[in-house]
Amino acid sequence: MSANIHPTAIIHEGAQLHPSVTVGAYSIIGPHVSIGAGTCVGPHCVIEGHTSIGDDNHIFQFASLGAQPQDKKYAGEPTRLAIGNRNTIREFCTFNTGTSQDTGVTRIGDDNWIMAYVHIAHDCVVGNNTILANNATLAGHVHLGDWVILGGLTGVHQFVKIGAHAMAGFASRVAQDVPPFMMIEGNPLAVRGFNLEGLRRRGFTPERLKAVKQMHRLLYRQGLTLEDAMQAIAALLQEMPEAAQDIALMQSFLATSTRGIAR
Structure with a gap:
């Protein structure tokens, strides 16, 4: 076993880990998982399903990535979770695989800063350079453009699209599409301006x-x-x-x- 893999971690046969990947104590990596160079998986993480993770990601303890979608229609299809490069994924995040009702892939881009307890449901597409603060929740089929910022405790309804450079304030309830550049806040939701700063x-x-x-x-x-x-x-x-x-x-x-x- 690699010196980067803690002896209590369970790496299933078939998992593909670059030799430089670090895996912490008691983490479990499933048989259909691939992880790229320089990625660090903290202790007590579970990475399962058909999940691909790129280079130089930092996944903190207690994350659950690649579990089955929370969708009653899901019947065990080999759908996927794809995570890009240089993402920070903090404690207790949950990202699910896709469903056959969409493209079958939940996709996270590059350079995203994803804080604790964030949930990204099936078939979501998250762009690059986004910030999702603590407890932000994306229901199924949500699309976030590049540079989107979601405040803590923000909930996004299924099938909603949020355009590039938009920003949602703390505890916003987002049930309609948000055009690029806009600043939104509240429940009920209101557009407060545009993201000038x-x-x-x-x-x-x-x-x-x-x-x-x-x-x-x-x-x-x-x-x-x-x-x-x-x-x-x-x-x-x-x-x-x-x-x-x-x-x-x-x-x-x-x-x-x-x-x-x-x-």
């Missing part, structure tokens, strides 16, 4: 910030119907070409929203 920290230019501010106004401050707001946002491409990628991101999100946007 977060965008500044990510290097958004004044021109791009101006475009995001204008999109927020069109959606939430001018009394427009959603259809009229979408047309006005499309017109911004001519006025603000330097923000074309941000406008396109908003257009794509609004066009594919299935639960209606939080307004």
Whole structure:
């Protein structure tokens, strides 16, 4: 056994661990698990199911990754959990595999900071560079864009999509789609503004910030119907070409929203 594997850990035959992986005391790694270089698995973790974990992740004690989905329709299909690189996964997190009612994969991207007691249910897709504070809970089929921040005790309803750079305050109840860049809070949920400080920290230019501010106004401050707001946002491409990628991101999100946007 590798010197990086505690002698009390149980590594099932068939598990594929890079030689540099560290596994703490009493952890259990199932037969269909693969773990990439430099990943550290703390003590008392259970990693099971068809689960792939990339490089340089830090998984703290008592995490449960790759267990069967909490879905009564699940009938033992070999669905998957895929976790990318450089993620921090704190204590008591629970991530489930997907279901055949969706793509069959629960997917976590790269460079995410996931705090204690976070639950990520079946078929969720979490992007890159997100922050999920303590006890944030994602029901099945939730999609989080890159750079999303969820405050502690926030609950996200199944099938909800939250766009890139959005931020939810503490204990928010999210039951509708949240457009990119927006700041939301509360129960009932309300859009409080846009994520100005977060965008500044990510290097958004004044021109791009101006475009995001204008999109927020069109959606939430001018009394427009959603259809009229979408047309006005499309017109911004001519006025603000330097923000074309941000406008396109908003257009794509609004066009594919299935639960209606939080307004």
